[in-house]
Amino acid sequence: MKNMKYHFIARSAIIALPLQDCSIKDYMSSTYQKNVLFDCILLPKYSGLSIHYLFLILMTIVSFLSIHNTVAQPLSITLAAEDSWPPFADEFGRGISHNIIRHAFEQVDVNISTIVVPYARGLIMTERGSVDGVFNVTREQSTIDRFVFGNEPLFTITASFFFAKDYPTVAKNKWQLPTQSTIGIINGYEYGDEFTTLVEKRKLQVITVDSQRQLTNLLLVGRIDSAIMYDLVADVYIKRMGVNNDIQAKFNNHTSKIFVAFSKLNPQSKHLSELLDKGLIALKKQGKYQQLLLPLND
Incomplete structure (x- = not known):
C-alpha cells in the first residue's frame, strides 16, 4: 500500500x-x-x-x-406589554403596538414573546432586567435616565385634558387651569417634561389611579375636575362606556413619541434598539407601516 x-x-x-x-x-x-x-x-x-x-x-x-x-439561530427576546391601552395594547396581547413591533422585528429576524402586565409593573420588570423591554413608553427626561431607546418611534400620539361636558371652565389651555384644580392621571404614565412645572405653577392636586375606566368614572361623578388621557385611548373607553355625550377633550396637554424602552441591565439593549429602528424603517419603505397603524390590522 x-x-x-x-x-x-x-x-x-x-x-x-x-x-x-x-x-x-x-x-x-x-x-x-x-x-x-x-x-x-x-x-x-x-x-x-x-x-x-x-x-x-x-x-x-x-x-x-x-x-x-452551522445554522444561525434567530435572536429571541421578551417584552412587557401594557394590558389596558387600547387600541395600542389590550389585556389579550393585541393592538397596534403589538402589530408594529412584531412586524418590525420580523424584518430583522428577531422573535419576540410578550408578557401582558399593568404598565407600571412592566416598567419595573424592565428596570430590574426581568424582561428585555417594555412598550409603550414616552421618551422624555424621566425615562431616558432609566431605559435605552432607539431613534425611531413606534408612532406619535396626543394627550388632552378631558372634562365632564357640564363642568364650568373658561381655561383655553393648560396654563390657564384654575389653581388647585384636581387632575386625574394614570399610575406610571408619562405626561411630558412640562407636567411637573405645570403642577407646581398652577398648584394642581394630582390623583393617581390604575385605569382609564377609573379616570372616566371619576370625571362622571365629579370627584376630579379634569383628567389627562391619550386621545385615541380615551375614545375607546368613552365609546365602550357609552358616555360620548358626557365627556369631552378641551385642550392639549402634550404630544408623545412612543417607543419600546429596553433594559439598561441587558448588554444587548443598544443592539436591540438599533435592530428595531432598522425594522421600522424597512416597514415604512415597503409601505406596510401605515397599514399597521389601523386598529383592526393584524
Whole structure:
C-alpha cells in the first residue's frame, strides 16, 4: 500500500490529497474517524509533499464544513406589554403596538414573546432586567435616565385634558387651569417634561389611579375636575362606556413619541434598539407601516 495516495471524498467535494509512506490504517485511526468523515480511494502518490501539508488541508476542510453547517439561530427576546391601552395594547396581547413591533422585528429576524402586565409593573420588570423591554413608553427626561431607546418611534400620539361636558371652565389651555384644580392621571404614565412645572405653577392636586375606566368614572361623578388621557385611548373607553355625550377633550396637554424602552441591565439593549429602528424603517419603505397603524390590522 506504500507509494499510493488517497482520494478523500468529503460530502460532495472530491479532493486529491497526497500521502507519503503510510497505510490506510494509519489515516483512518480513531482521531480521524472522530473528526473527519471521509471515504478513501487509492490513487498513485504524488512525490515531495509532506504529511504536514496533508494535515493542514484536512483541517481546512473540516473548518469549512463546520462553518457552513452551522445554522444561525434567530435572536429571541421578551417584552412587557401594557394590558389596558387600547387600541395600542389590550389585556389579550393585541393592538397596534403589538402589530408594529412584531412586524418590525420580523424584518430583522428577531422573535419576540410578550408578557401582558399593568404598565407600571412592566416598567419595573424592565428596570430590574426581568424582561428585555417594555412598550409603550414616552421618551422624555424621566425615562431616558432609566431605559435605552432607539431613534425611531413606534408612532406619535396626543394627550388632552378631558372634562365632564357640564363642568364650568373658561381655561383655553393648560396654563390657564384654575389653581388647585384636581387632575386625574394614570399610575406610571408619562405626561411630558412640562407636567411637573405645570403642577407646581398652577398648584394642581394630582390623583393617581390604575385605569382609564377609573379616570372616566371619576370625571362622571365629579370627584376630579379634569383628567389627562391619550386621545385615541380615551375614545375607546368613552365609546365602550357609552358616555360620548358626557365627556369631552378641551385642550392639549402634550404630544408623545412612543417607543419600546429596553433594559439598561441587558448588554444587548443598544443592539436591540438599533435592530428595531432598522425594522421600522424597512416597514415604512415597503409601505406596510401605515397599514399597521389601523386598529383592526393584524
